Structures are given as C-alpha cells and as structure tokens.
Amino acid sequence: MDKKLLGKQINIARKDAGLTSEKLSEACHINATYLRQIESGAKVPSLPVFVSLCHELKVSPSYLLAEVLPDPEIREMDVLWELWQKATPKQIKMIASMIRSALDSF
Numbered sequence: 001m002d003k004k005l006l007g008k009q010i011n012i013a014r015k016d017a018g019l020t021s022e023k024l025s026e027a028c029h030i031n032a033t034y035l036r037q038i039e040s041g042a043k044v045p046s047l048p049v050f051v052s053l054c055h056e057l058k059v060s061p062s063y064l065l066a067e068v069l070p071d072p073e074i075r076e077m078d079v080l081w082e083l084w085q086k087a088t089p090k091q092i093k094m095i096a097s098m099i100r101s102a103l104d105s106f
Contacts, residue, residue, distance in 0.1 A: 002041075002067070002068055003041040003042070003043070003044050004040075004041030005041075005067040005068055006038075006041070006044065006064060006065065006067075006068060007038055007039045007040055007041040007042075008039075008041070008067070009063070009064045009065070009066065009067060010038060010039055010053060010057070010064055011039040013057045013059050013063070013064065014039070014057060017056075017057050017058065019056075019057075021035050021036055021039070024053070024056060024057070027052075027056045028049060028052040028053055028056055029052070030049055030052075038053075050064075058085070059078075060078055060081055062077070062078055063078045066078065
C-alpha cells in the first residue's frame, strides 16, 4: 500500500469536510501529531483509527483508498454513495424506482 497516497486522500477529505487536523484528531480520539504523520504518509492508521477517520470524515473506506485500489467500479460506487447521502427521502424513493426500472429493462 502506498502510505503517501492514503495520507493525501485523508488530508483532502479532511479539508473538504472543513476540519482542522486538531478537530479531526480530537473527534477520532488520537493525537494531532499522529494524524499529521498519517496525512504525510509517515504512518499508516490502525484499523480502528481508519474506521474512525472514515466515520468522522463521512466517507467510505474505498473513498480513502481510491488511489490505491485499481478497480474503477469501486470509485463509481463511491460517487453513487455520495449522491445517495445528499438526497432527500423523496429523491431517494425516486432514485430507487429509477434503478429498479433500469434493472427490469435488462
């Protein structure tokens, strides 16, 4: 695994979420220095820290690993997931109906 790419993705996601490294590290119950080491690629987060980062950044694990994972289908699923999360309940119902119709036509 490329630690620098993972750290870069975490850094981008943190900035996109409007969080400082201090706020994110506090939310994840880790030291801010440790988070900066993760973001720089000097360290790899443990699984519990990785899960916590995903949770606090409101991103999927595959989003943070997108540059490391070779499968473009995973990235497409993340785009759909992000859109789904932003949709209203009424929009979700309509989207689900559209997907069902598309699948039925195949």
